Amino acid sequence: MAGQGFRGQSTGFPQLDDILPSRGWPQSGLIEVITPCWGIGELQLLIPLMRSVVEQDKWVLWITPPHMPYAPALVQVGVNTDQILVVKRDTSCKDALWSMEKALQTSNFGLVLTWQNWLPGKVLRRLQLAAENGNTLGVFFKQHDSKYSPSQIRLKIKDSLVRNNNKEASDFSETEITVINARGNFRPLTTRVNLYQPS
């Protein structure tokens, strides 16, 4: 299993920590989250991270989310909405990437979330550098995987129903997460995580 040496920021899900190098999210860099469609649990995955970023007095920037984040829900999970900024959905892709780069370079932001479907590797590399310079974590939500992306971690969230057809009981609660590529891991690793934890 992965996870020797340097300890990262825990994801809040022990099963996922186990298969990530440095046993958690990295301090800076880019993370790609690939989902077949929006709203499959990708935000739930990041809630513990968001909470700890806000607790560190840093800001979270949402760039062009498909829907407006709902403040009461964020408050419920313990994320202070005072430190959340949202760039509206109908911003052009160019402007969105521009603001992402600037935000990654600013030390105030701990986490920058972006929803973009397809990006060339050149752009990703540039953002990766910006994130490393600003010591910020950037997250891309995508619907398609690109094999040669330079991101630090590529995660895939899959719907769990297909595999688990015979075990009806665990159907509703567990989601399959595959770490396709991560700096420090040799091969893709898969785990099952209960994203909707009863809080």
Added chain:
Amino acid sequence: MKNPDDTDQLSPVPASKNSITQIFRLSGSTKTIKSKESPKCNKKQDSLWYALYFPQLEELSESRQKKLLSELASAVRQVSSEISFHSHALICEIRSSLKYFGGMERVHDKLAPVLNALLQQRGLPGYFLYAASPTVIGSLLLARSGHNVLVYQKNSLRSALGRLPTNVLRLSKEQNCRLYNMGVRYLRDIWRLPANGLHTRFGGDFVNLLNKALGKAPEPIHNYLPPPAFSTSYDLPFELENLDRLSPVVDEVVAQLCEFLRHRDLCISHLLLSLQHEKRDNTEVDLALRRPNRSQEHLIMLLETHFSNLIIPAPVTGVKLKAKKFNAFMGRSNSLLAEDRPTSTHGSENDLDQFVEQLHAKLADNYLKCIRSVSEHCPEYANQQTDYGEPIDESSNGDGHRKGKEQEAQFVALAPRPLWLLREPRQLVLRNSKLYHRKAVTLISGPERIETFWWSGTDVCRDYYVAREASGSRLWVYRERTSDKNWYLHGYFA
């Protein structure tokens, strides 16, 4: 005890209508003194203070007086650069400009019509009393007496002031009474009294005033400073089509502005940069800052961000920069100890503001949003979107902020809420008693009944359920309890 105010003797000398300037000179010896003094006074020439006294201002309210005086001061600026405010009077230094204007009379002739017109415009009688002498207070006292005199030499000041009645000193009633009962009617009577005794009887301020009038004590004054205004322009020697080439010019213009701001200890919060074209309207870049600033790099960075979006209709022939709004500069000192927390977070706050300003320059104004939860039963209204900046105002007064926190605290106890709420609920399909969105939907938990707005026309009567789509996403769906009993998708737990 007799009240001195009742007597005719002490009433102020009325302003002479034809305003004959009496000139007190020490006849004969003037020339010799001047020639003797000139070598050593070359370096530090004695100032000559020209006092303008406006008795009609006394009836006005204090704020109007102030306003009118500063208006008058801006008119007086044409003859002198050193102007100070006194009660109902302006005093300016005139010696340095006497030679230029060609004498006192000329200066007066130049000022009088302007000031009189200004006073008449404000509905006040258009006249003023004036005097000039080598001391500020001396001139003021002479002007108050209405003697319209000019005293060139410090030595002659004593005798000139001696002719004035004591009421020009504007003492309190009690002190006036005391002076009157001492037999003092004119200032020359005071000159005869010993300074020690005066000090014990009337206090240090009184003696100091007299010393100032005679030029024996220093007279610190506060100079009038006209309100700041900055505007500069640069005409290009050739036309420029590429905005990148413009940056050295913009750098130069902004550097001038920053220099001005540093001199006046100001910050800028709103500026206008216009690019001039041949036979076209100017292209204007309106730059309003979130937080007043005077950093050259920051302003240039913002302007360049604006330039990146700008399309110019024609080549640029000139650049003009105009400052529209100034703010006082609020300096912040760095902490001596590196580990001091508050200053470091404050500094990063600044960074954030810079980032947001840059974002505003790049995107349109309302593209950046803040979200806040509001204590409201109906789910659509429990989320408040505001433009970034408004919540900052609220957090600056701690009370509102705390109230917001309390409201949020109430919310945590409620049933699950989705991270994404759709702006418009989307209707779900019910087929063979199964729900479909993109795929089949199964209910997991619920219902949570929300009923509100029964008092208004749009009644909200819903049963909310948490549901699971076959694709794996979690949905927040509801069924209307009225009329059609349709199913709707209202949010994603994402």
